[in-house]
Structure formats: C-alpha cells, structure tokens
Amino acid sequence: MRKVELKGITKSYDGKQDVLKAIDVTVEPGEFFVLVGPSGCGKSTMLRMIAGLESITSGELALDGKRANALTPSERDLSMVFQNYALYPHLSVEQNITFGLHVKKVSKREQKERCKEVCGMLGLTDYMKRKPRELSGGQRQRVALARAVVTQAPLCLMDEPLSNLDAKLRAKMRSEIRQLQRKLGLTMIYVTHDQTEAMTMADRMMILSDGDVQQIGRPLDVYNNPANTFVASFIGSPPMNLIDAEMKDSVLVADGHWMTPVTAAMKQKIGSGRVTLGVRPEHISLAKDSEPGFLVQVANVEVLGTETLVTFDFGEATQWIAKWPGQSSVQPGEQIRICVDDRHLALFSAEKGERIVCEAAPVKKVSL
Amino acid sequence: MTLTVSGLVMVFPILYAFLISFMQGGEVLQGSLWPETFSLANYVSAFERVPLLTYLWNSLLVSVLIMAGQLILCSLAAFAFVFTEFKGREWIFYLFISTMMIPWEATMVPNFQTVQSLGWLNSYAGLTIPFFAMAFGTFLLRQQFKTIPKELYEASQIAGISKLRFFTGVVLPVAKTTITTLAIYSFLTAWNMYLWPLLVTNNEANRTVQIGLKQMQTQEIASDWGVVMAGVVMVILPTLILLFAGQKRLQEGLTQGALK
Numbered sequence: 001m002r003k004v005e006l007k008g009i010t011k012s013y014d015g016k017q018d019v020l021k022a023i024d025v026t027v028e029p030g031e032f033f034v035l036v037g038p039s040g041c042g043k044s045t046m047l048r049m050i051a052g053l054e055s056i057t058s059g060e061l062a063l064d065g066k067r068a069n070a071l072t073p074s075e076r077d078l079s080m081v082f083q084n085y086a087l088y089p090h091l092s093v094e095q096n097i098t099f100g101l102h103v104k105k106v107s108k109r110e111q112k113e114r115c116k117e118v119c120g121m122l123g124l125t126d127y128m129k130r131k132p133r134e135l136s137g138g139q140r141q142r143v144a145l146a147r148a149v150v151t152q153a154p155l156c157l158m159d160e161p162l163s164n165l166d167a168k169l170r171a172k173m174r175s176e177i178r179q180l181q182r183k184l185g186l187t188m189i190y191v192t193h194d195q196t197e198a199m200t201m202a203d204r205m206m207i208l209s210d211g212d213v214q215q216i217g218r219p220l221d222v223y224n225n226p227a228n229t230f231v232a233s234f235i236g237s238p239p240m241n242l243i244d245a246e247m248k249d250s251v252l253v254a255d256g257h258w259m260t261p262v263t264a265a266m267k268q269k270i271g272s273g274r275v276t277l278g279v280r281p282e283h284i285s286l287a288k289d290s291e292p293g294f295l296v297q298v299a300n301v302e303v304l305g306t307e308t309l310v311t312f313d314f315g316e317a318t319q320w321i322a323k324w325p326g327q328s329s330v331q332p333g334e335q336i337r338i339c340v341d342d343r344h345l346a347l348f349s350a351e352k353g354e355r356i357v358c359e360a361a362p363v364k365k366v367s368l
Numbered sequence: 369m370t371l372t373v374s375g376l377v378m379v380f381p382i383l384y385a386f387l388i389s390f391m392q393g394g395e396v397l398q399g400s401l402w403p404e405t406f407s408l409a410n411y412v413s414a415f416e417r418v419p420l421l422t423y424l425w426n427s428l429l430v431s432v433l434i435m436a437g438q439l440i441l442c443s444l445a446a447f448a449f450v451f452t453e454f455k456g457r458e459w460i461f462y463l464f465i466s467t468m469m470i471p472w473e474a475t476m477v478p479n480f481q482t483v484q485s486l487g488w489l490n491s492y493a494g495l496t497i498p499f500f501a502m503a504f505g506t507f508l509l510r511q512q513f514k515t516i517p518k519e520l521y522e523a524s525q526i527a528g529i530s531k532l533r534f535f536t537g538v539v540l541p542v543a544k545t546t547i548t549t550l551a552i553y554s555f556l557t558a559w560n561m562y563l564w565p566l567l568v569t570n571n572e573a574n575r576t577v578q579i580g581l582k583q584m585q586t587q588e589i590a591s592d593w594g595v596v597m598a599g600v601v602m603v604i605l606p607t608l609i610l611l612f613a614g615q616k617r618l619q620e621g622l623t624q625g626a627l628k
Contacts (some may be wrong), residue, residue: 053522074528086519090541099537100527151527 001029002064002078002155002187004050009059011211020211021044024061027189035191036198036233037208043129043191045156046208052076063155067093073101078155081162085140087132087147093119094128097146104151108250121180132227138169144178149184155244156181158190161196166171195235199223205233229353233344238309241284241320244350245269245277252277255315258294258344270347271358278346281309284322287339296320298334303327313337382604389597396593414584415577416522418573420599423580427559428606430576433496433521435551442505447535449506450513450522461510468503480567494568495576499558512546513539534566552614556607577603 004027011020020042027033035043039310047056052073063067068076088095097118099113106114108326119125122142132140141161147155161177162170178201181188192198198205200218203253207214207222207230211266213233232240247256247270248368252260254277262270287293300311308328314320330336347356386398389410390403413418449461479498488494516539524534540547562578569575581603584596 033464051526053525072527072528073522078526080526082519082523084517084519085515088542089540090538090544100524100529103528103530147523282568351509363579 001185003027003029003062004155004187004189005060005062006050006064007060007062009043009046010057011049011054012057014019018057018211020049021262022245023213025206025213025216027174027187029143029186029187032178032188032203033188034202035189035203035208036195036205036234037193037214039193041208042211043193043208044159047146047189047191050076050079051080053309077153078157079151079153080081080157081148081159081161083160085132085144085161085164087143089132089141092129092131093124093135093143093146094248096132097150099147101150102209105234114150114152115146118150119312121149122146122176122210125368137165138173141165141173149180155187155189158188160192161190163194170197177201179247192226196237199235207234209234211269225355226278226346227355229276229278229348232348236280236282238321238323240278240280240346241318242276242278243315243318243320244274246274246305247271255318258314260340260345264348276348276350277351278348279320279340280344281321281323283341283344284320284338285324285341286336291339293337293339296339298330298332298336300332301330310336312338385597385600388593389601390528391591391594393594399417402425410594411602413592414595414598414602416582417595418578418583418599420602422572423575423577424602425520427572427577429566430492430495430561433492433557434499435555437496437500437503438505438554439547439551440510442502442550443540443543445506446509447511449510450516450535451539452529454563464571465503465507468507476563476567481569486566490569490571490573490574490577495565495574498557500565502621508550510548511542512543516542548614552610555610559607 006023006025007022009023010018012018023046035046043052049056051066052071052075055067063071063076066139084134089098091099097115099203101114102109104328115123115128115152119128122145124139124142124146127135127139132143135143141164144161148158157307158177162173165173173323174197177190178347180186190197190201192329200321203217204216206216207232208346215222215231217225222235226235233242243254245252245268247253247262250261250267252262252270252275254260260277278298296312298310298312304328306325308324308326308330310322310324310328310330311319316338348354374420384401387401387403390406390408391410392402392404392407395403408499445464449457483494484491484496486494488497511586520542521534529537560578561576562582566579569579581596581599584599
C-alpha cells in the first residue's frame with residue numbers, strides 16, 4: 001500500500017507548451033485509481049512521471065509523504081505493466097518473471113518460490129518454460145502481470161494493459177486484475193482510454209483532456225454528475241446526448257420546438273441566454289398516451305438483446321440515442337413519440353461547457 | 369535449370385582452383401581440367417616453400433582479435449547511441465558514420481605513421497588495433513538495437529537492472545543474429561586483408577597468409593600454379609567453413625521477422 005501525492009505537477013517538453021498543467025491529486029493507499037482520457041491527453045505522460053521514466057518539469061511528487069522527484073525508477077519501489085507487455089523475447093516465462101529480482105537481493109530459492117506462487121495465482125504454471133512468442137495474447141498479458149506482482153512492490157502502474165486484447169478477453173482480464181489488486185492490497189494507478197474500463201474498475205478516476213484535469217471522482221459520481229460537457233460525452237456508452245438550448249420566459253427551448261419547464265431556482269442559476277442541455281440515453285423513453293411528448297424520426301435501431309439503442313434525428317444537425325431495456329420493435333424510418341425524464345436533465349454553460357445545475361437524484365455513496 | 373547452370377558458372381573458379389591444386393606442373397599449362405592423379409605433392413611443397421602454418425596462425429589470431437575488438441566496440445557504441453541520451457547524440461552519430469565516406473587508402477599513410485611512432489611495426493597490436501573502430505558495424509548494430517522496444521529498457525530500469533546487465537542480458541541476446549552476421553563479416557574482412565599487413569610487417573613471424581600467397585606466386589619467375597592453388601585452397605578453407613557454419617545463422621538473420 002502506498003500513498004501517491006501529486007502537487008502542481010507540470011510537464012513541458014519544449015518549455016513553451018505544457019503537456020500537463022498543474023495536476024493536483026492524491027491517490028490513497030490501496031486505491032484503484034484510473035486515469036482516463038482520449039489519446040494524447042497526457043495520461044501516459046503522467047504515469048511515466050510517477051514511474052520516474054519522464055522528468056517532472058515543475059511541481060512535487062510524493063510517495064508516502066516523501067518527496068520523490070529525483071528518485072530513479074527503481075528507488076521508487078514500484079512495478080509497471082506496459083501496453084506491449086515489454087517481455088524479454090529471449091527468456092522463458094519463468095526467467096521473465098524473475099529477471100531483475102536479484103537486484104532486490106532475493107535469494108535464488110525465494111525467486112523460484114515466488115515465481116511458482118505467482119504463476120499459480122495467474123494460471124501460468126503449465127507455461128513456465130515457454131518463450132513469450134509461444135504464448136497467446138492473454139497469456140503474455142498474464143506474464144506481464146506476474147512480473148509486476150512478483151516484485152511485491154506496493155504500488156503498481158499500468159499503461160493501457162488491455163488494449164491489445166480482444167473484447168471478450170479484455171472483459172475477463174478486467175475482472176482478474178481488479179481481483180488481484182484487492183487480494184494483494186496494491187495501490188494501483190491505471191491508464192486507459194476506454195471509459196468502460198474506467199467505470200468498471202476504478203475506485204476513483206481522473207478524466208484528463210489536453211493535459212487538464214476535467215474531473216476526479218468515483219465512477220458513479222462522475223457518471224451522474226459530470227462536471228462539464230467533455231466528461232458528459234466521454235463517460236457513458238452511448239454518451240450523454242447534448243443540445244444547445246435557450247432560456248425563454250420560464251421554459252428552455254431546444255432547437256426551436258422542444259420545450260421543458262424549469263424551476264425557479266434553476267432559472268435563477270441559468271440566468272438568461274444559451275445553455276447546453278444534456279440527457280443520458282436511459283432517461284429517454286417512449287411516451288405513453290397520457291404523457292406529453294414529441295415526435296421524432298428513427299434513424300437507426302441496434303438491438304442488443306438486453307437493451308435496444310435507438311438513434312433518432314433531433315433537430316437539424318444532431319442525432320440523439322435513446323437506450324431502452326428489452327428488445328424493442330421500433331423500425332428505422334418510423335415516427336415515434338418520446339418523452340424525456342426532466343428530473344435527470346443536466347445543464348451546462350454554453351461558453352465553457354461547465355455544469356450549471358445539478359438536478360440528478362442524490363447518488364448513494366459507494367464505499368471503497 | 370538456369371539456377372544450376374549459373375551456380376556451376378559461379379562455383380567453377382573455386383572448383384578449378386581446387387582441381388589445379390592436385391595437378392603436376394605441366395598439366396596446368398596444357399589446360400587440362402581434370403588432374404591425372406590426385407597427389408598431395410603440391411600441398412607438401414606449399415608448406416615447405418613458405419612458413420604457411422605460421423602465416424595461417426597469424427591470420428587466425430589477427431582476424432579473431434579484430435573481430436572481437438570490433439564487436440565489443442561497435443556494440444558498446446551502438447548501445448550508447450540508442451539507449452543513453454546525451455546532448456548532440458544524433459550529431460555525433462552522423463559525424464561517426466560520415467567517416468564511412470573517407471576511403472581507407474586516404475588514411476593509410478597517417479595510420480602507418482601513428483603505428484610506426486608507437487613502435488607497433490611487426491606486432492599484433494599494429495595489425496589489429498587500427499581496425500577496432502568500425503563505423504559500419506556501429507551503424508548496423510545501432511539500427512538493430514533501435515528495433516528493440518524501449519519499453520524493455522524502461523522495464524529493466526524499473527526493476528533496477530544496471531545498464532551493463534541490460535546490455536549483456538537483454539540487448540546482446542536479442543540482437544544475436546545481427547551480431548553473428550557482423551562477426552562473420554568482420555572476420556572475413558580481416559582474413560582477406562592484404563595491404564595493411566604488407567605495410568606494417570616485414571618479417572615472417574608476423575606476416576599473414578594473404579602475403580604468403582603472394583610470396584608463393586612471385587618467388588620464382590614462372591609460378592608453379594599447382595603449389596599456389598594448394599596454398600589458396602588452404603587459405604579459403606576457413607572462409608568456407610565459417611560460411612557453412614554460419615549459413616543457418618545468416619539465413620535466420622535475413623528471414624527474421626518474416627515468419628511469426
């Protein structure tokens with residue numbers, strides 16, 4: 001277990017443009033912390049700075065309360081799993097796992113024992129004599145994990161470890177990594193661009209975009225209360241539907257014809273002018289006869305078995321997606337009447353995209 | 369069919385040299401293709417006329433020393449160019465390989481003067497040390513080392529493995545085929561050296577085998593081609609052995625990565 005503190009961490013390669021801008025975050029001991037963001041947002045750079053593979057331009061990195069800016073990677077006592085696994089191609093699985101343990105003054109006998117134990121834990125016992133090229137992608141991934149685990153370092157860093165696996169295996173490894181982390185009580189910092197991984201694995205996550213922290217929080221808090229339009233459209237699959245709307249009298253008008261009333265408190269916060277309105281796909285439903293709704297044309301239907309995704313034209317240039325449980329019989333081209341659950345509307349300022357009002361139902365706090 | 373014919377054409381000179389080495393003096397001049405009897409007399413006289421064994425031993429020693437020196441220096445230099453970061457790395461590298469454009473003959477005289485003033489004439493040091501630094505080998509190995517994912521280096525940094533241990537434990541084994549190829553190349557180049565040994569040696573104790581061959585050819589007014597060819601066969605033998613032994617490795621090196 002290890003506490004990692006970043007205080008005003010900044011990275012710049014050319015001295016002019018900051019790749020990471022003053023990151024402040026504390027990763028608690030034993031926490032599974034996920035860094036998520038689109039490609040090129042700086043998440044890998046941040047991880048590599050924690051690992052000591054990149055220098056820190058300014059700010060302070062503390063491990064267990066001690067300044068660690070100038071420590072070499074090995075002095076930081078951590079393990080790392082790379083996206084391409086970084087297995088030594090000429091060494092067997094066993095040698096790969098134990099390679100480097102001698103530096104930590106682990107005796108040959110203990111190396112063997114630890115290797116055996118870790119291989120047992122990860123189902124690699126039958127492959128210990130094989131070379132990496134004789135293993136499947138999933139097995140290689142496990143060897144990389146084993147190599148991280150065998151060092152018994154209290155902090156483990158992972159840089160998109162699952163992105164080279166197929167979807168099915170990825171789901172399996174997600175759960176395996178999470179269980180392993182809980183079992184060993186590791187502090188884990190995990191980088192991914194996949195919001196599903198972030199949502200399903202994280203205790204807390206940080207959403208990065210262009211080197212800026214967008215939001216830090218528990219997955220459900222982030223999902224229910226996105227701090228801005230970027231987070232709203234990045235987290236959740238399909239993403240939150242967004243549209244520009246205008247305040248007119250006491251109603252919000254989107255695209256000239258769809259209206260929703262707002263409470264006085266909301267109105268006061270919004271003030272007058274333009275906002276961005278957001279609705280999660282699951283909060284759009286088919287309108288019952290008695291309910292007020294509006295007509296839209298269905299553009300596409302994806303039936304997934306347990307749920308149905310309906311894409312429909314909303315306004316002139318936007319398409320929205322609705323998610324309904326079960327198997328819907330709606331056909332493309334059909335006109336349907338939908339209604340939006342206005343308790344779950346999210347409003348963002350039109351200029352900066354920041355969240356204005358938080359009207360979502362209070363979320364039950366999930367304990368770690 | 370075409371392959372067989374061109375193969376025969378290619379191999380004919382070597383084969384013919386091999387056959388001549390068994391012929392009596394007159395047969396060669398008569399232009400016969402097949403010796404009347406396979407006698408080893410030419411080989412015996414080849415060893416009698418010049419100290420061929422000493423020459424062979426010298427050549428072997430010099431070639432092995434040059435090969436070892438080149439491999440060590442080239443791989444270390446290439447490692448530095450790929451895995452350590454320092455100011456002006458690219459610039460120094462290009463400066464380094466630009467020396468490939470200077471013909472060796474142009475540096476021969478200054479090299480000779482250096483070796484002479486160091487007192488290395490007629491010594492193994494004079495024969496080998498000037499060849500230890502090889503721009504081509506450094507270039508070749510650098511390109512090979514560059515294909516090693518940098519994550520391997522980073523992973524060993526995190527594990528706390530020293531640079532030297534990473535070099536010997538990971539880089540060298542991973543680049544094994546290229547290093548073997550380079551080893552064969554530099555051994556053969558050194559084995560076939562003629563001009564430099566001729567310059568820096570003038571006694572029989574230190575001369576190499578290529579000079580011995582020339583001696584054999586020019587010792588008498590009319591060359592005894594049978595004897596010369598016997599010497600040639602003795603000299604190309606190590607080359608051929610090395611090529612056959614290294615063939616598998618060379619092929620591996622050429623097809624590496626083609627098959628998964």
